[in-house]
Amino acid sequence: MASIRTYLQRIITKTCFMHPRVYNSPQIRNSSFHSSKFLVDVEVNTKYETTKNPEEWKYVERLLPVTTVPEPKKLPVYASGWKPQGDDLKDRPYFIARTRNHMMPVYLEIRQRGTARHTIIKKIQGDIWQLEKDLRPFLEDLLKPKNLRLQVNEFAGKICINGDHVNAIKYWLGERNF
Amino acid sequence: MGSNTAEKALQMLKFLPRVCLANLKPSPGSRTSKKRGRGQHGGDKHGAGNKGSGQRQNYMRLGYETGNNPFYLRFPHEPYYQGHHLRREYPPLSMLDLLKLIEMNRLDASKPIDLVSILNTGLYKIFPDQRQYGVNLTDEGADVFNAKVNIEVQWATEPVIAAIERAGGVITTAYYDQHSLQAMINAKKFFERGVPIPRRMMPPPDAIEYYADPTKRGYLADPEKISEERLVLAQKYGYELPQIEKDPEYEMLTERKDPRQIFYGLHPGWVVNLKDKVILKPQDEELERYYAS
Incomplete structure (x- = not known):
């Protein structure tokens, strides 16, 4: 047993001599990442050149992401099918704001382990009951033999509809410039 | 004081009815009535049934038959599906989505579009550790695509290539290895790490055929063969090929990366210092040889 220990010790001292930096500096184990000290004076043995070229820096700036969502382009026709919100919405009894990404706030929520689908319209301001009254015949027409199940949450400004009608409602809202 | 209350109590006893079994009551608050549970199990099952996965809500994995x-x-x-867990994945991005990104100013079409600029929009994500290797540009919306772009994707089919070239644009398919992708998914964070830009590795043997194919517009293909194939595709799909040489944006459309390069205009091996706005370039001969293309 003792002979094994001396043998191991000999190996350890040997390897430490092979790496003088390891031998000279004792191992430090900080209690956590946050309490550990900053690394200072890292030895850099490679030759390098520090350059400040505005032409090269343009390529770096191209890679940095923008911090805010930009305003969409103003085009006469949008080939992608997206439409900006109309400007003539002040005289309407209700208003549906766009999201920060300039999209309509109509979402599909899948519940009950994928068996229940609900369409939710958010960001409704003004007379939400009038919106429900306007929307109801359009959706009832789509569902014809079945009856429409729709909930209005006036306080939160949301309307929840049973079933997946996201595209239909987006079309309906787009027709009315929302 | 004590005698006073005792006297008061005795006074009250004169007028109060006699204490007997008929008017004894437990002191208020000492007894609480039990609530009656509603439903079949009185609410103790919380609507989850009795026994098994239903009660424990630990539903079996798909395909498991107990x-x-x-x-x-x-x-x-x-x-x-042999080896499906090892295959490369290319999460799809449709041409309609790409057009929407351009029209909504999320992507700048006046500069070359690559994986970094698509990821920087924050509307498309990849996870390289899940073997996702970049964009698969799909042909949904190819008929309405009208933006002139110089785009670099990781996978594209023939109709997609035709749609982009018909609109006057250029498409390249390029491969990035895992380390390069880790640097690309958040370029700002990568620069903040103070690590040299890695050099791009060559594609693995099973992908090299695709990326050297001029019909796929591979980045390792011969440029002359690519321009030939552009003409062939234009004749196949029946559109007039717009001439890039006469385009006012010729320089933008012909900007390409080196097969070893990850970011446009930045050489592998460089270290970008965002704080001092300087670039550190290695001068060791060995390093220069390592990072050379």
Whole structure:
């Protein structure tokens, strides 16, 4: 047993001599990442050149992401099918704001382990009951033999509809410039 | 004081009815009435049934048949999905989505579009550790695509290439290895790490055929063969090929990366210092040889 220990010790001292930096500096184990000290004076043995070229820096700036969502382009026709919100919405009894990404706030929520689908319209301001009254015949027409199940949450400004009608409602809202 | 209350109590006793079994009551608050649970199990099952996965809400994984030899393992040889856990994935991005990103100013079409600029929009994500290797540009919306772009994707089909070239644009398919992708998914964070830009590795043997194919507009293909194939595709799909040489944006459309390069205009091996706005370039001969293309 003792002979094994001396043998191991000999190996350890040997390897430490092979790496003088390891031998000279004792191992430090900080209690956590946050309490550990900053690394200072890292030895850099490679030759390098520090350059400040505005032409090269343009390529770096191209890679940095923008911090805010930009305003969409103003085009006469949008080939992608997206439409900006109309400007003539002040005289309407209700208003549906766009999201920060300039999209309509109509979402599909899948519940009950994928068996229940609900369409939710958010960001409704003004007379939400009038919106429900306007929307109801359009959706009832789509569902014809079945009856429409729709909930209005006036306080939160949301309307929840049973079933997946996201595209239909987006079309309906787009027709009315929302 | 004490005698006073005792006197008061005695005074009251004169007028109060006599204490007997008929008017004894427990002191207020000492007894609480039990609530009656509603429903079949009085609410103790919380609507989740009795016993098994239903009660414990630990639903079985897909295809598991509670100890039976499952259907998907019942037949001995089904090689279609062999090695599916090792295959490269290319999460799709449709041309319609791409057009929407350009029209909504999320992507700048006046500069070359690559994986970094698509990821910087924050509307498309990849996870390289899940073997996702970049964009698969799909042909949904190819008919309405009208933006002139110089785009670099990781996978594209023939109709997609045709749609982009018909609109006057240029498409390249390029491969990035895992380390390069880790640097690309958040370029700002990568620069903040103070690590040299890695050099791009060559594609693995099973991908090299695709990326050297001029019909796929591979980045390793011969440029002359690519321009030939552009003409062939234009004749096949029946559109007039717009001439890039006469385009006012010729320089933008012909900007390409080196096969070893990850970011446009930045050489592998450089260290970008965002704080001092300087670039550190290695001068060691050995390093220069390592990072050379």
